[in-house]
Amino acid sequence: MLSNQPVSSTTAWSSAATDTDFWTMLAHTLLPSYVNTCRWFAGKARQQTGFSVQTIHSLDLPDGDLAFLLILEASYADGVPENYLLPVSFLTKPDAAVRADIPEKGRIGELTLDGQRGLLIDAIYDERFREVLFTAIYQNQTIAQPNGQLNFHRGKGLEEGDDKLSSQVLPVDSSNSAMTFGDKYFLKLYRKLFEETNPEVDMVAFLTDESNFTHIPAFGGSIIWKQPNRADVTLGMIQRMVPNDKDSWMQTGDYLNDFLYGVPQRMFAIREDVFDKVELLGKRTGEMHCALYKPSRDGIPTDTAFAPEPFTDEYRTFLIKRFEDLLERRYALLIDNYTKLDPLAQRLAWVFMEAKEMIETFIADFRTRPLDSLRIRIHGDYHLGQVLATSSDFVIIDFEGEPESTISERKIKHSPLKDVAGMIRSYHYAVSAKLFNSTETDNIDPDHLQRVSDRWFYLIRDTFLDAYLDVFGAPHPLFKNNSEINFLLLIYLLEKAVYELGYEISYRPAWVKIPLKGIIDVVREIEKIRLSDGHSVHDVPMLQTGLLQTKGV
Ligand SMILES: Nc1ncnc2c1ncn2[C@@H]1O[C@H](COP(=O)(O)OP(=O)(O)O)[C@@H](O)[C@H]1O
Numbered sequence: 001m002l003s004n005q006p007v008s009s010t011t012a013w014s015s016a017a018t019d020t021d022f023w024t025m026l027a028h029t030l031l032p033s034y035v036n037t038c039r040w041f042a043g044k045a046r047q048q049t050g051f052s053v054q055t056i057h058s059l060d061l062p063d064g065d066l067a068f069l070l071i072l073e074a075s076y077a078d079g080v081p082e083n084y085l086l087p088v089s090f091l092t093k094p095d096a097a098v099r100a101d102i103p104e105k106g107r108i109g110e111l112t113l114d115g116q117r118g119l120l121i122d123a124i125y126d127e128r129f130r131e132v133l134f135t136a137i138y139q140n141q142t143i144a145q146p147n148g149q150l151n152f153h154r155g156k157g158l159e160e161g162d163d164k165l166s167s168q169v170l171p172v173d174s175s176n177s178a179m180t181f182g183d184k185y186f187l188k189l190y191r192k193l194f195e196e197t198n199p200e201v202d203m204v205a206f207l208t209d210e211s212n213f214t215h216i217p218a219f220g221g222s223i224i225w226k227q228p229n230r231a232d233v234t235l236g237m238i239q240r241m242v243p244n245d246k247d248s249w250m251q252t253g254d255y256l257n258d259f260l261y262g263v264p265q266r267m268f269a270i271r272e273d274v275f276d277k278v279e280l281l282g283k284r285t286g287e288m289h290c291a292l293y294k295p296s297r298d299g300i301p302t303d304t305a306f307a308p309e310p311f312t313d314e315y316r317t318f319l320i321k322r323f324e325d326l327l328e329r330r331y332a333l334l335i336d337n338y339t340k341l342d343p344l345a346q347r348l349a350w351v352f353m354e355a356k357e358m359i360e361t362f363i364a365d366f367r368t369r370p371l372d373s374l375r376i377r378i379h380g381d382y383h384l385g386q387v388l389a390t391s392s393d394f395v396i397i398d399f400e401g402e403p404e405s406t407i408s409e410r411k412i413k414h415s416p417l418k419d420v421a422g423m424i425r426s427y428h429y430a431v432s433a434k435l436f437n438s439t440e441t442d443n444i445d446p447d448h449l450q451r452v453s454d455r456w457f458y459l460i461r462d463t464f465l466d467a468y469l470d471v472f473g474a475p476h477p478l479f480k481n482n483s484e485i486n487f488l489l490l491i492y493l494l495e496k497a498v499y500e501l502g503y504e505i506s507y508r509p510a511w512v513k514i515p516l517k518g519i520i521d522v523v524r525e526i527e528k529i530r531l532s533d534g535h536s537v538h539d540v541p542m543l544q545t546g547l548l549q550t551k552g553v
């Protein structure tokens with residue numbers, strides 16, 4: 001977004017790196033309004049108190065010009081400041097063609113530097129900058145900077161001979177920026193930065209280098225900022241590009257359109273190939289977790305970052321605390337927004353509020369319940385939108401973990417059933433969003449709609465779960481027995497639905513009833529447990545309609 005204010009400085013672009021006054025001036029003029037238009041800036045809704053350029057890394061462009069990688073600090077009235085990556089370059093040529101190529105969202109503003117007029121842009125839109133990043137990764141370059149060094153690392157997935165590829169910025173608007181190289185590589189530049197290696201780099205590099213799991217885009221390399229006595233900061237990662245038409249959320253939506261067709265005629269029909277796909281996704285998910293399960297072999301411990309761990313007291317305390325905080329925040333959010341909810345959501349909200357004590361008792365049981373299953377690194381934000389559908393298979397992407405968690409939290413090991421719960425919730429979302437938000441079902445009795453969507457969901461859930469568990473065989477150290485599987489699934493399903501409740505209240509209020517229904521389904525399961533054996537929960541029965549019963553796990 002171009003600012004109308006003409007901004008000028010006596011500094012030339014070539015000597016700007018060391019001119020702190022220049023960057024301070026920019027941080028007070030062009031940058032705040034620009035950053036606030038960017039999809040990747042997560043601080044828009046917060047009360048901002050200012051921006052400052054904390055660090056400037058210089059990169060030489062092929063024609064002798066320069067681009068800078070700015071680390072921009074955003075400060076707020078409440079809470080800790082955040083750091084964002086903003087690469088900038090300065091186009092001085094009054095060349096209309098060059099400028100016409102820069103989309104509005106890449107234009108930071110007009111600048112006059114040392115008498116030279118030009119346009120300051122987000123450098124991802126500068127082909128020279130993209131070429132420099134790619135070449136540096138390809139050549140494993142280390143570029144010294146006043147504040148440490150930039151380490152460009154090439155991984156297994158970047159092939160020899162692919163050194164000159166044309167590049168583009170992908171139009172997807174998300175929390176990071178994506179560039180493609182020769183339609184073969186996908187480079188993600190992280191925008192919000194953390195002083196720790198991004199979990200996505202850990203995970204994708206590990207799966208590429210240490211396992212035979214091929215259903216992720218192979219790791220092509222990373223861009224890391226290293227500083228003495230400080231943790232590494234990950235600036236970017238490159239992977240193989242996956243040719244895909246759509247993600248699994250969209251694919252499931254297509255299946256649901258077919259299904260929806262029969263609903264007004266009271267015909268319940270799911271195509272067989274839908275079950276085949278769901279089974280395949282269950283299998284791929286199981287294979288991903290098998291690949292992440294690396295016990296010590298012959299007494300030789302594997303990389304501790306990936307070694308399986310038991311359900312320690314420390315983990316139990318962490319999870320319970322997180323759950324309690326999450327519940328408190330969600331109850332408060334729900335109360336604040338109650339009057340904005342539609343009548344169905346309000347009814348469900350009441351059931352949730354009334355079940356508070358029961359939920360708390362159930363969570364508290366997690367502190368002492370004997371659990372012999374194991375925890376490993378997992379995807380962490382697993383849902384249908386994170387799985388790309390190729391012509392006949394699936395590729396799993398976006399291993400950054402749950403956006404609301406800190407980077408350290410995202411690396412905590414969990415039961416892989418947390419990912420399984422994420423996917424189950426996602427199927428529930430898919431059918432609920434389709435059936436309750438489509439005009440085709442406007443005239444259908446809501447109770448009937450609820451019954452058919454429940455049936456669809458249970459069949460799909462059990463198909464997914466069954467195919468998932470089949471991968472492990474029985475017994476497997478990750479899952480002690482059915483009772484533990486069912487208990488852990490309930491815990492993670494509840495946690496995920498409670499997390500989603502906040503997401504929907506903030507971003508899609510019309511969808512709030514979806515996670516509320518998910519929470520209430522778990523509450524009903526907890527009630528069943530209590531009714532079956534008083535208040536102790538030794539044997540946790542299978543989920544309603546679960547095919548699990550037939551498995552000898
Ligand atoms: N390796 C890849 N190949 C092709 N497209 C990809 C690849 N990785 C991601 N994408 C596309 O880019 C979008 C954003 O990627 P994602 O990893 O989810 O980024 P973000 O962290 O910004 O959400 C995805 O929804 C998908 O459409």
Ligand SMILES: O=P(O)(O)O[C@H]1O[C@H](CO)[C@@H](O[C@H]2O[C@H](CO)[C@@H](O)[C@H](O)[C@H]2O)[C@H](O)[C@H]1O
Binds near residue numbers: 430
């Ligand atoms: O942007 P991310 O992929 O990191 O994930 C966030 O946004 C997701 C929504 O796009 C949100 O997922 C929720 O909605 C999905 C449907 O749009 C559904 O499939 C998921 O089950 C549901 O959790 C995700 O929670 C949030 O972290």
